[in-house]
Amino acid sequence: MQLNRPFATVTPTLDGDVLAVLATSDVTFTITQVQRILTTASGEGIRKVLTRLTAQGVVLHDQVGRTNTYQLNTEHLAAEPIIALSRITATFLNRLERHLEGWGDALKYAAVFGSAATGRMTLDSDIDLLLVRASDPEDRNDNADPDTWDQRVTELGRLVTAWTGNDGRVVEYTQDEIRAAASAGEPLLNDVAREGLTVAGTRAWLNTQLRPIGKTQRNRNA
CATH class of the missing domain: 3.30.460.10 (Beta Polymerase, domain 2)
Structure with missing residues (x-):
């Protein structure tokens, strides 16, 4: 495994890397902010992941003006294992x-x-x-x-x-x-x-x- 990429143990996709970012903090993130952390990922790829995770309910989406923000839904049934994996x-x-x-x-x-x-x-x-x-x-x-x-x-x-x-x-x-x-x-x-x-x-x-x-x-x- 890669301790620096804990979600790669269960999924090789960008979804895991995005979840790792969201699970590090209670604050909201924009697509640009996530991309600054995941430097090799495209903004469009991150947007698609966040849209998919929002549909699953594990990510909360909000819009402030023209800016879309995203945050891990800590009340979701899957939140606890996601956070545990991020702290591996x-x-x-x-x-x-x-x-x-x-x-x-x-x-x-x-x-x-x-x-x-x-x-x-x-x-x-x-x-x-x-x-x-x-x-x-x-x-x-x-x-x-x-x-x-x-x-x-x-x-x-x-x-x-x-x-x-x-x-x-x-x-x-x-x-x-x-x-x-x-x-x-x-x-x-x-x-x-x-x-x-x-x-x-x-x-x-x-x-x-x-x-x-x-x-x-x-x-x-x-």
């Missing part, structure tokens, strides 16, 4: 957060990065996940031995695929390793710091670990 990225991130809560102190940080985080997914895109594991043995409980950790990572990849249909690609670091990689200016960590979506730990903690990236860049610019 948030649902995915929430599921990840809840699942990773059970990993305990052994997991210091986790984030989704790459196309799933930036809204540029295609059907063939992997879902990239960064996991940072504690280096200090005191932060590891009995359930976080190497075998248990590996089993959890394998299960995480399976769940991501089950939830989305996309391959889950997990990149692992220990806390010591991520500091060393940051000192070396690892580009992947720059991407995570700039665009990653945190699902375990805090961004402040990650920034503390990645401070050497900034120092390296300043030294190069000096």
Whole structure:
């Protein structure tokens, strides 16, 4: 699936993209406003979709002067699943957060990065996940031995695929390793710091670990 095009999981047509726009807000939209968001769709195509959805009752149509406006009918029986589908990225991130809560102190940080985080997914895109594991043995409980950790990572990849249909690609670091990689200016960590979506730990903690990236860049610019 494409997290950035949630309705494509049930319909490949423009109808889904238009519904995704209408479901993002309680305000009304004109055809021009919808087209500004759906940059590859024609105004005529959007008009036909809105006319069809209005006939189904799921979209409310009004006319202010010569301007036609459209709004999702939130009282429609289909509104609840439409809104739920439009929020599929948030649902995915929430599921990840809840699942990773059970990993305990052994997991210091986790984030989704790459196309799933930036809204540029295609059907063939992997879902990239960064996991940072504690280096200090005191932060590891009995359930976080190497075998248990590996089993959890394998299960995480399976769940991501089950939830989305996309391959889950997990990149692992220990806390010591991520500091060393940051000192070396690892580009992947720059991407995570700039665009990653945190699902375990805090961004402040990650920034503390990645401070050497900034120092390296300043030294190069000096």
